[in-house]
Amino acid sequence: MLGILYGIGVGPGDPDLLTLKAVKVLKRVAHVFAAASSKNDYSLAHDIVREHIPSSTPVDQLAFPMTFNSEKLEDAWQANCEQVVEVLRQGKDVAFLTLGDPLTFSTFIYLMRKVRSRIPGARVSVVPGITSFQAAAACAGEPLAEGEEIVSIISGAKGGERLKDVISLSDSVVLMKAYKYLPEILSEVEEAGLQDSCCFISRCGLEGEVIERDFDKLLQMERPNYLSLMLIKRRGLESTVRSRSSLESMEGQLVGNPADVPAPVKPACRDRLRVVGIPEPAVAMGFKEKAAQA
Numbered sequence: 001m002l003g004i005l006y007g008i009g010v011g012p013g014d015p016d017l018l019t020l021k022a023v024k025v026l027k028r029v030a031h032v033f034a035a036a037s038s039k040n041d042y043s044l045a046h047d048i049v050r051e052h053i054p055s056s057t058p059v060d061q062l063a064f065p066m067t068f069n070s071e072k073l074e075d076a077w078q079a080n081c082e083q084v085v086e087v088l089r090q091g092k093d094v095a096f097l098t099l100g101d102p103l104t105f106s107t108f109i110y111l112m113r114k115v116r117s118r119i120p121g122a123r124v125s126v127v128p129g130i131t132s133f134q135a136a137a138a139c140a141g142e143p144l145a146e147g148e149e150i151v152s153i154i155s156g157a158k159g160g161e162r163l164k165d166v167i168s169l170s171d172s173v174v175l176m177k178a179y180k181y182l183p184e185i186l187s188e189v190e191e192a193g194l195q196d197s198c199c200f201i202s203r204c205g206l207e208g209e210v211i212e213r214d215f216d217k218l219l220q221m222e223r224p225n226y227l228s229l230m231l232i233k234r235r236g237l238e239s240t241v242r243s244r245s246s247l248e249s250m251e252g253q254l255v256g257n258p259a260d261v262p263a264p265v266k267p268a269c270r271d272r273l274r275v276v277g278i279p280e281p282a283v284a285m286g287f288k289e290k291a292a293q294a
């Protein structure tokens with residue numbers, strides 16, 4: 001019997017944003033693989049989950065070249081796939097770690113396709129992860145969508161040209177991979193007249209986190225980190241959060257500058273339950289009592 005290939009989303013960086021399901025799967029699979037750049041063998045995804053992997057479980061890095069050369073990528077992924085297939089054929093379950101979510105701009109997508117074409121009956125299971133842009137929106141205090149709004153998620157890996165295609169159709173745009181071609185991306189933002197409506201977020205939830213809304217400062221930014229994205233809101237930004245994202249650390253201490261963070265909205269249900277569409281007394285009395293009265 002073939003083993004199961006699990007695609008595990010480990011979230012965007014903060015280890016507290018790992019799902020319980022990811023932890024459960026990592027504790028019981030026989031082998032863990034993580035993608036690492038061929039330039040260095042560091043895997044942030046592995047770092048995030050390290051403490052949840054039993055010490056007896058083998059962990060291997062699968063090197064992939066940082067290139068758009070499809071031939072080189074194809075060769076690398078064929079070799080990576082063979083390593084995974086070998087373990088699956090031994091009947092062992094395998095986890096492949098990815099940052100954020102495994103089906104969102106992720107190396108897992110290549111691996112899954114390759115494994116499926118190599119073993120047509122392959123068993124694949126995906127454990128979703130919190131995406132970088134969800135975490136970034138939370139860090140920056142910027143809503144991504146409400147009501148009938150449209151959100152577009154595009155890659156800036158080759159520049160910001162796709163922005164032109166989507167901006168008129170979208171209320172919010174998430175521009176992933178805003179690092180190598182940041183100057184080109186910024187000139188597209190400028191052309192669209194959205195300089196005051198964009199927020200750059202780098203290393204969200206990690207050491208060195210940056211949240212920057214000042215367009216002039218963005219223009220001066222040199223060599224942004226690989227883990228960078230932009231949120232662009234057509235009707236403008238609405239938050240002023242600019243310090244560390246999470247208000248509370250594990251110990252319950254404040255880690256941001258509280259002055260930067262809008263006061264939390266008190267949930268309407270905290271004091272008293274209000275059920276929309278049902279007359280107040282019915283709620284206050286309870287449905288059974290009301291029915292008995294009728």
Ligand SMILES: C[S@@+](CC[C@H](N)C(=O)[O-])C[C@H]1O[C@@H](n2cnc3c(N)ncnc32)[C@H](O)[C@@H]1O
Nearest residue numbers: 012100101104131132176177203204227228229
């Ligand atoms: C290969 S994609 C991985 C996306 C990931 N699968 C997800 O669901 O978010 C890498 C890009 O994700 C974004 N990213 C990932 N982690 C991030 C973080 N902690 N802060 C900001 N951006 C991040 C950056 O745009 C980076 O260039």
